[in-house]
Amino acid sequence: MDEWLARLKRAIEVNDHVFALETSDGETIVATTRAGTRPLPPEALIDRAHQLPHRFMEPPPAAAAPTTRPRRAEPQPVPEEVVTPTVTEEAVAETKPAETAVExxxxxxxxxLVEAVRAALAQLPGVxxxxxxxxxxxxxxRLSRGDVxxxxxxxxxxxxxxxxxxxxxxxFRIAPNTPEGLLHQLALDAQLASENEFEFVGVPGAHAWTIREVNPVPAPKRRPADIGQDYRFLLEEMPVARPGSETVVxxxxxxxxxxxxxxxxxxxxxxxLPPRVFPGQTRAxxxxxxxxxxxxxxxxxxYPTSNRGGFLSGLESFFASNLVAGALITIERTGDxxxxxxxxxxxxRQERRLLALDEKQRKYEFRPTVYFCAVQDSMLLTEQRFPRFAGQQPLDERTRRxxxxxxxxxxERVGENVGTPEAPRYMATLDDLVAAVNVERPLSAEKIRELLTSPEFPQFEVDPEVxxxxxxxxxx
Known part of the structure; x- marks a missing residue:
């Protein structure tokens, strides 16, 4: 019996292109197919090409070219040039790497999942x-040139x-909150996105458009690109935050x-604050x-980019008229x-001598200031607290960076010299440093503490007791 089994096993191994050994419930079965070929393993029989993840994550195959010549349409009079809105989100989005299939x-x-569905829809022709x-x-x-x-x-x-x-x-006298209105809204948004003279400045749930010569936000004193560079540190320390997850901050x-x-x-x-409507959106x-x-x-x-931090601008007049540095503010979302x-x-009424910048002389000074807003004392820049700021000039751009x-x-501006005039050693609290550093450039308390405790900068030391x-x- 054993000899017969051994000979049978050798015969199966010699003809492995025809037979396969399968184990089921502890029994060994010799299997083949009607065509006389070795059967495929069970996992190879699963049709993954039509599974839901593949349909969402992989682009559809290109449609085959028609084998018959299409019928020529009869010419029709066109009263006005018509533009077909064929722009999808890809027209305004940044180039992104190909999606990876998820089983x-x-x-x-x-x-x-939303991004996967959106990417799949963007690949479909006629959408x-x-x-x-x-x-x-x-x-x-369709929107005509006249409509645009x-x-x-x-x-x-x-x-x-x-x-x-x-x-x-x-x-166009079209009510937006109707099925017809939604189609016209899509037509308008898609068409304006393809026009160079229009810029999208809306948010999710409230799409809005402007043109180059219409910008109701006053330009800040500092170039937006430079402000973005100043806030670049936020890219390093900002955790994954879900925009719009809070009502008030x-x-x-x-x-x-x-x-x-x-x-x-x-x-x-x-x-x-609201998130982007599409990945390539730069501002709202x-x-x-x-x-x-x-x-x-x-x-x-x-919005933040790969090398610049994000920020809000246009608040200069409101801040100057009503608040001081150190003021406590709240920002709250509404239904719109x-x-x-x-x-x-x-x-x-409060009156203090607070730090200000003389723009003509380009020097810091302390001015009598009256204010009516609550403040956080640790961020209030008073003459009594930082007297050596008076007469100092703003740092040059190279130093600021x-x-x-x-x-x-x-x-040197706000610390106490606990050394000697010949060998100075300055001492300062974190609160004083945060308030004073943010005169020249923005830096968070977390970033300042990171720099002060980094072995990369041995000139800074931490007090072991305080x-x-x-x-x-x-x-x-």
């Missing part, structure tokens, strides 16, 4: 999309960014923010309301995705 769709987060609006091209209305011109003229006439709903209702103004009329797009503020125009002063003004939200409320806590050089100069007390010894 189990349940492993995707909600955001990843028009913008943001979260998608439809078959045959159902999307009328939209441009209307934005120029109003002198401010307009939502697609306003444009549809005021120009608090913030303490720094001197830099108060002077330039900006706010950082850090993890705290990002949680209340928001409206801020101030209940205490009964004013409404436009604010520009600059583009409208926000900026608030502060009013208090009785070096984190450690700004810290060294700040130690928390958040640091020393700086100049290297000669």
């Amino acid at each position: 189990d769709i349940s492993l995707l987060t909600d955001d990843q 028009v999309g913008f943001g979260d609006l998608w439809a078959l091209a045959e159902h999307v209305p 011109r009328r939209a441009r003229e209307y934005i120029a006439e109003r002198g401010e960014p307009l939502s697609d709903a306003e444009i549809l209702q005021d120009i 608090d913030h303490v103004l720094t001197f830099y923010e108060h002077y330039h009329g900006v706010l950082p797009y850090n993890a705290t503020l990002a949680s209340v 125009i928001l409206q801020f309301e101030a209940p205490q002063t009964h004013e409404t003004f436009f604010v520009e939200l600059r 995705p583009r409208r926000y409320v900026i608030d502060y806590l009013p208090i009785s 070096s984190y450690e050089r700004v810290l060294e100069v700040t130690f 928390e958040d007390l640091f020393y700086f010894t100049p290297i000669r």
